[in-house]
Amino acid sequence: MTRVSLNIPLNRVEGDLDIKVVLENNQIVDAKSIGTLYRGFENMLTGRDPMDALVITPRICGICSITHLTAAVKAIESAANITPPAQAVRMRNLSLLAETVQSDLRQVFLMFLSDFAQPYYKDYDFYPKAVELYAPLTGKGAIEVLRKSKDIVKVIAIIGGQWLHTSHMVPGGICTIPSIIDMTLVANHINNVLEWFESEVLGCSIEHFENEVTTADKLNHHVTQFSTTHLANFKQMCEQSGLTEIGRSYPNFISYGVVDDPEKPSQSIIPAGVAIDGCDVEALALDKVGEDLSHSWYQYKEVVQSPFGGTTKPDIDAPNGYTWAKAPRYAGMPMQTGPIAQAIVNQDPLLIDLFNQQGDSAYVRELARLLRPIKHLKHLRQQSTECLNNFGDTTYQQPTELDTGNGIGITEAARGALGHWLEMKHGEITNYQIVTPTAWNASPLDSNAQHGPWEKAILGLKIKDINNPMEMGHVIRSFDPCLVCTVHASGDIDQVEKWQFGVF
Amino acid sequence: METKTLFWLQSGGCSGDSMSILNMDEPDLFTQFKHMGIEVLWHPSLSCLSPMEQDQLIEKILSGEQKLDYFCLEGNVALGPNNSGMFDTYRGEPKKDLIAQLAAKAEYILAIGTCATFGGMGSHANDEMQGVGLQFHHNEKGGFLGKNFRSASDFPIINLSGCPIHPKALELTLNLLIRGLPLELDDLNRPKVYYGISVHNGCTRNVSHEFKLEDTKLGEDGCLFFNIGCKGPTTRASCNKYLWNEQSSKTRAGVPCFGCTRPDFPMPEPFYVTEKIAGTPIELPEGIDRAAYLAYKDMAAAAAPDYLRKAHHEKTQND
Numbered sequence: 001m002t003r004v005s006l007n008i009p010l011n012r013v014e015g016d017l018d019i020k021v022v023l024e025n026n027q028i029v030d031a032k033s034i035g036t037l038y039r040g041f042e043n044m045l046t047g048r049d050p051m052d053a054l055v056i057t058p059r060i061c062g063i064c065s066i067t068h069l070t071a072a073v074k075a076i077e078s079a080a081n082i083t084p085p086a087q088a089v090r091m092r093n094l095s096l097l098a099e100t101v102q103s104d105l106r107q108v109f110l111m112f113l114s115d116f117a118q119p120y121y122k123d124y125d126f127y128p129k130a131v132e133l134y135a136p137l138t139g140k141g142a143i144e145v146l147r148k149s150k151d152i153v154k155v156i157a158i159i160g161g162q163w164l165h166t167s168h169m170v171p172g173g174i175c176t177i178p179s180i181i182d183m184t185l186v187a188n189h190i191n192n193v194l195e196w197f198e199s200e201v202l203g204c205s206i207e208h209f210e211n212e213v214t215t216a217d218k219l220n221h222h223v224t225q226f227s228t229t230h231l232a233n234f235k236q237m238c239e240q241s242g243l244t245e246i247g248r249s250y251p252n253f254i255s256y257g258v259v260d261d262p263e264k265p266s267q268s269i270i271p272a273g274v275a276i277d278g279c280d281v282e283a284l285a286l287d288k289v290g291e292d293l294s295h296s297w298y299q300y301k302e303v304v305q306s307p308f309g310g311t312t313k314p315d316i317d318a319p320n321g322y323t324w325a326k327a328p329r330y331a332g333m334p335m336q337t338g339p340i341a342q343a344i345v346n347q348d349p350l351l352i353d354l355f356n357q358q359g360d361s362a363y364v365r366e367l368a369r370l371l372r373p374i375k376h377l378k379h380l381r382q383q384s385t386e387c388l389n390n391f392g393d394t395t396y397q398q399p400t401e402l403d404t405g406n407g408i409g410i411t412e413a414a415r416g417a418l419g420h421w422l423e424m425k426h427g428e429i430t431n432y433q434i435v436t437p438t439a440w441n442a443s444p445l446d447s448n449a450q451h452g453p454w455e456k457a458i459l460g461l462k463i464k465d466i467n468n469p470m471e472m473g474h475v476i477r478s479f480d481p482c483l484v485c486t487v488h489a490s491g492d493i494d495q496v497e498k499w500q501f502g503v504f
Numbered sequence: 505m506e507t508k509t510l511f512w513l514q515s516g517g518c519s520g521d522s523m524s525i526l527n528m529d530e531p532d533l534f535t536q537f538k539h540m541g542i543e544v545l546w547h548p549s550l551s552c553l554s555p556m557e558q559d560q561l562i563e564k565i566l567s568g569e570q571k572l573d574y575f576c577l578e579g580n581v582a583l584g585p586n587n588s589g590m591f592d593t594y595r596g597e598p599k600k601d602l603i604a605q606l607a608a609k610a611e612y613i614l615a616i617g618t619c620a621t622f623g624g625m626g627s628h629a630n631d632e633m634q635g636v637g638l639q640f641h642h643n644e645k646g647g648f649l650g651k652n653f654r655s656a657s658d659f660p661i662i663n664l665s666g667c668p669i670h671p672k673a674l675e676l677t678l679n680l681l682i683r684g685l686p687l688e689l690d691d692l693n694r695p696k697v698y699y700g701i702s703v704h705n706g707c708t709r710n711v712s713h714e715f716k717l718e719d720t721k722l723g724e725d726g727c728l729f730f731n732i733g734c735k736g737p738t739t740r741a742s743c744n745k746y747l748w749n750e751q752s753s754k755t756r757a758g759v760p761c762f763g764c765t766r767p768d769f770p771m772p773e774p775f776y777v778t779e780k781i782a783g784t785p786i787e788l789p790e791g792i793d794r795a796a797y798l799a800y801k802d803m804a805a806a807a808a809p810d811y812l813r814k815a816h817h818e819k820t821q822n823d
Contacts, residue, residue: 007595018595037582038591039516039625040632049774055762056770059625062520062668106526114552136550137534146534150527154749161757162748163527164520165668168759170776175722176758185751314632316590396723467556 002026004466017442017481019458019472020322027462028472031455033442035325038297042312045432050076050402050424053432054167057420060434063106065164066099066156067413068420068434073169075422079407080171080399086262087393088173091159093259093383094186096411097376098155099163100258101193103414104339105152107480108234108370109134109145115477116237120470126237133233141230144200152193155380158182173396180391187384194377203229206374214349216357234370238363247362247475249457250334251355252276253341254440256284256419258412259379262386270375272410273345274330279352281345286408288331289419291435292446297321303447304329307421307433308406327443327452328435336360336453337416337440338480339368346375362457362478369480402427413437415480441479454479508540508573508682511565512547512616513606515599516592516626516635517579521617522549524668528675529750536675540682545570562602565609574678575610575655577603580619580627580635581648591633600648603638607649611657612681613638614664616674621665621694622767623647639663640692643767663693665741667764672746673698690740692767698746699765702789703736704729706744707755713737715808716801717816722776726816728760730785733776735763737789 004023022030041060045053053072058065070092077084084092116130117139133141153163159178160168168176178186194206202209203226213222223232238244257272272284291310293300298321299313315321329335340360343351350371354364402424409420416437423431443452451459454476463469514522526533537544544551545561553561564570581600582592589598607613615638618624622640626633637647639661645651647661654660664673677695680687688696704710709727712718718730728734736744736755743753743761755761762775773779779786788797 036593037516038633041625044626044628044631048772049777051776052774055775056625059518059520059667059770062518062523065518065520111549114550118552136552137537137544143532143534146526146532150529150532150749153527154751157747157749157751159757161752161754161759162743164523165764166754166757166759167762167775168754168757170722173723177723177725178757314585314591316585316588398721398723 006466006469019476021458021472023463023466026464026466028458028460031451031458032322033325033444033452033455035323035442038314038324040312040314042432042434045429048429049427050079050422050429051170053420053422053429054170057434058165058167060436062164063103064099064413064415064418066095066160066166067411067418069167069169070096070411071409071418071420071434072422073171073409074411075407075409075420076171076402076424077407078409079405079422079424080402081405082171082399084171084173084265085394085397087387087390088395089260089262089265090383090387090390091174091178091395092169093262094380094387095156095159095169097259097380097383098152098190100412100414101152101373101376101380102149102163103480104369104372104376105145105149107414108366109230110136110142112366112474112477113234113237114139114142115470115473116241118470120465120468121241124240126233126240129233130237133230144196148193148196151189154189155186158186158189170396171402172399173394175396177395180388183384183387183391187381187388190377190380190384194381197373197377201230201370202226202374203231206378209374210378215353216350219350219354231370234367238366241474242471243363243366243474243478244358244361246461246471247365247457247478248359249336249453251278251360252330252333252335253344254284254330254335254337254417255342255345256410256412256417257345258342259383268412269379270342270346270412274335275341275344276333279344279347279355281347286410286419289435290329290332292327292329292443294327294447295320295444296323296326298326304332307419307435308423309431310421310433312433323442323444325439325442325444325452326435327446328440329443329446332446332448334443334446334450334453334456335440336479337437338365339372339416340365341416342372342412343368362475365478416440438481442481454481506541507543509543509545509571510547510574510576511545511572511606511610512576512578513603514548515577515579515603515620516582516633517617517619518625519549519578520668521578522547525671525674527749528671533671540678542574542678542682545572566605568609571611572606572609573611574614574681575606575612576614576616577620577638578616580623580625580633580637582626582633582635584632584634587634603648607638607653607655610655612659613655613661614674614677615639615661616664617669618665618667618764618766618769621663621692622769624667624769628770628772637663640767643692660689660693662687662689662695665692665694665699665765665767667769670698670741670743670746670748672742694740698742699740701740701742701745703739703741703743703753703755703761704789705742707736707753708744709755711812712816714804715812716805717808717812723758724816725758728755728758729778730780731778732760733762733774733778734760735766735787736761738787739763739766741765
């Protein structure tokens with residue numbers, strides 16, 4: 001038996017990451033997901049004006065900057081009992097959805113499909129097409145997606161001034177005043193991207209796809225009919241490379257919901273919910289969210305903390321610690337989050353049929369992301385029409401001064417469930433805890449010896465070439481850690497010792 | 505044009521600068537690289553090298569076998585905890601070590617964004633990560649590489665601050681370097697071509713500023729400088745000359761400038777409030793005499809045209 005230990009650094013876009021695995025006869029028998037960067041945002045916020053969370057927290061992540069802004073403004077509004085006006089909620093929805101469409105497009109095309117253009121796949125039928133369309137920096141499809149993804153974020157620049165890192169959402173609404181011309185331009189940019197998505201990705205209108213392509217069989221039929229679309233390419237590449245067979249994790253899903261109802265912004269049009277051990281959805285109960293610190297580099301008094309009253313005290317010598325990520329759990333259970341969770345909670349018929357047939361394979365997980373713009377572009381169009389129809393309605397009502405209270409702001413980031421837990425006293429932040437989607441997916445072991453979702457997804461995985469563990473990269477990337485895998489591997493255990501770090 | 509090589513590394517940051525340059529126009533980043541003759545050896549969110557190739561690449565750069573023209577660092581250099589650098593590691597070792605090794609080999613080094621330039625997020629006194637910029641810590645020369653450091657082309661670190669970097673700042677800089685044209689730097693080693701004017705220049709709300717029609721709360725259409733925390737007049741960048749996403753800017757839209765290209769960003773003071781002394785901002789535009797400025801402002805307010813005064817008054821009354 002050959003036993004090999006590898007440390008595989010994953011280049012990050014959101015959070016530095018290493019995956020440490022133990023292989024026996026080329027099969028992964030242990031896995032540790034290691035967040036390698038600590039920035040200390042929670043502690044930067046303590047003592048500041050609550051409004052400053054609107055400027056500081058977007059800078060946690062350059063891809064879902066608007067999502068952090070959304071969570072922050074909702075946390076403040078929840079702490080101070082503020083309800084924003086309907087027109088402001090629509091403008092916020094437009095900003096958040098546009099950012100998520102940008103992220104989904106860039107992740108699928110620039111970060112996921114680009115792997116199929118690697119020489120690793122040179123003997124596969126799809127290889128020439130993958131190189132032509134998806135090769136990094138040169139693929140025709142990659143360039144096309146780059147252009148469309150910067151087109152959709154113009155929506156945010158028009159409403160909020162710039163993408164990324166703007167702070168136009170404020171307690172009581174938005175502080176910007178887009179004109180009616182601006183809002184027609186917003187509609188135009190949405191239509192441009194929508195039209196491209198329909199003709200080049202799906203091959204049909206989003207309505208047709210939503211209504212007709214509702215089962216795995218119908219999807220097979222659809223891609224035969226529209227065989228030159230990106231969707232057809234994606235399916236072919238995933239199937240031929242075996243992604244339908246690998247990458248299953250816990251069938252537990254959590255989604256915080258998206259597209260806030262303008263008339264009742266505490267509820268979302270795409271609903272929040274959880275599904276445990278399958279597709280049966282139950283209501284989300286935020287008091288069941290806890291963070292387990294048993295295997296993270298933090299000090300703790302109680303091993304499982306509620307985010308309210310929770311602490312973030314780094315301690316690189318913490319016993320059993322191996323990552324800067326905490327381990328969020330829902331009623332003690334590890335949960336997957338992201339587009340697949342959103343689709344299952346929203347009872348999407350196609351994704352549920354696929355899930356019932358092959359579970360949450362890497363293919364199904366990534367497909368959910370490729371298809372998510374269907375819903376999001378539809379809501380973008382609808383919200384922008386409603387904005388125009390209600391143009392002139394107030395977008396800001398000045399609230400009374402922020403003082404004392406606790407609030408939770410939740411929203412659905414591109415990568416899944418994002419929550420900000422705010423405690424403020426006399427107009428000052430006294431505690432701020434952030435539970436990111438990547439923390440759910442990339443979480444380490446907990447005190448019940450349960451692995452985090454993507455650790456679980458690679459356990460048992462067989463690696464063909466340990467010098468290039470491509471399969472593992474696909475599985476991890478199907479969670480959209482927003483990073484491109486780089487992999488360092490060696491067949492000689494002595495050589496990899498130098499990469500080892502911490503307790504293993 | 506001779507092909508130039510570029511290596512992009514991310515350290516203590518949010519990847520927002522990478523996301524921002526993907527918005528480069530016109531036509532797009534990938535095509536611009538092609539036109540400029542830039543070969544991207546490595547970028548963490550774009551490249552797909554096999555593990556062996558990536559290792560060999562770094563080894564070749566460090567041995568001098570692979571020429572490195574432009575080394576771009578995005579994110580600050582984390583020295584914490586206790587100067588160990590272990591808050592940001594690369595394969596179990598402090599990432600700062602790799603940064604120093606690559607910096608020693610590059611013809612030009614570009615600090616991308618405010619974190620890499622001045623330290624940015626996580627660089628203030630009580631911040632745990634002890635972030636510093638490549639050659640500055642806030643406005644103090646030195647930073648990680650030291651004030652006397654020069655890259656192989658005898659250049660200091662070229663600072664491209666901004667949170668995030670404006671794509672135009674990188675585009676202009678690369679274009680000048682590639683064509684061998686002079687790249688003039690300001691006192692903070694930033695290209696004057698982008699950082700030579702203030703954010704105030706070109707703001708569509710200038711007319712309100714001119715006549716002291718100052719907003720008193722969020723959501724109005726006047727100037728944000730006196731009350732709402734706008735740092736446009738005290739921040740150098742071309743945000744209102746080269747618009748964001750070719751559309752707008754924060755100040756045009758109604759969001760105060762937070763001074764994100766400044767060495768002291770993020771400032772400890774509240775962001776949406778102007779710190780004042782005797783009713784006027786503590787910080788006035790660079791090089792201005794306070795007494796003269798106040799006199800001018802009062803005269804300007806008195807001279808405000810009716811149509812503007814009326815429009816601003818109506819707007820502030822109605823909301």
